[in-house]
Amino acid sequence: MQILQIISSAQGAQSFSTRLSQGIIDKLLAAHPGSTVVVRNVATHPFPHLEEAHLQAYFTPAEGRSAEQQEAVRHSDEAIAQVMAADVLVIGVPFYNFTIPSSLKSWIDHLTRAGITFRYTATGPEGLVKGKKVYLAVASGGVYSEGPMQTADFATPYLRWTLGALGMSDVTVARAEGIKIPDLQATALQRGIDSVAV
Ligand SMILES: Cc1cc2nc3c(=O)[nH]c(=O)nc-3n(C[C@H](O)[C@H](O)[C@H](O)COP(=O)(O)O)c2cc1C
Structure with missing residues (x-):
């Protein structure tokens, strides 16, 4: 089994989302010995913001792309190849x-x-990335899974929707939440890891 880990924290080794991801990956490796892990750190090796050059390259057939357009599309091809x-x-x-x-x-x-x-399609967009299992390792200072801040979670619903639109609808959310709340801080990471069954 091949696992793709996406790291996006700007907090390096202290990152809760990265440590939560690692906890999930450890469980996956234990359940599926011999699996490989590919790591892409988009914080230290970011994909560029979309610019006109990227969009023009996307909409130019591959055989007609200039050298600059081939370079512009390389980032997207790389991201897609890793996911596929x-x-x-x-x-x-x-x-x-x-x-x-x-x-x-x-x-x-x-x-x-x-x-x-x-x-x-005639009935709307159809995702073409099929057969993937996705784990979201979400880390937050506050609590968003329940309570008054639930409606301020503009991360998890967005990701579920977007990944689903690409065909990845089998999504499990694990949370290390309450990182900035003294009573929850010490146990947040372990509770997030424990919440995931692989
Ligand atoms: C720039 C910045 C903005 C943050 N904004 C929020 C926020 O809006 N809501 C929240 O609950 N926590 C917020 N936090 C706390 C982070 O969610 C918390 O530090 C979490 O551990 C981030 O994940 P990481 O450790 O993987 O980087 C913020 C932290 C930083 C550094």
């Missing part, structure tokens, strides 16, 4: 300013390609 090769995705999702980091959004922007990862 994976059986399982473990995506680290730090909560920054009520949503996902812009580095993770850039990865999604390069992953979302009409005709490759989704297509338009």
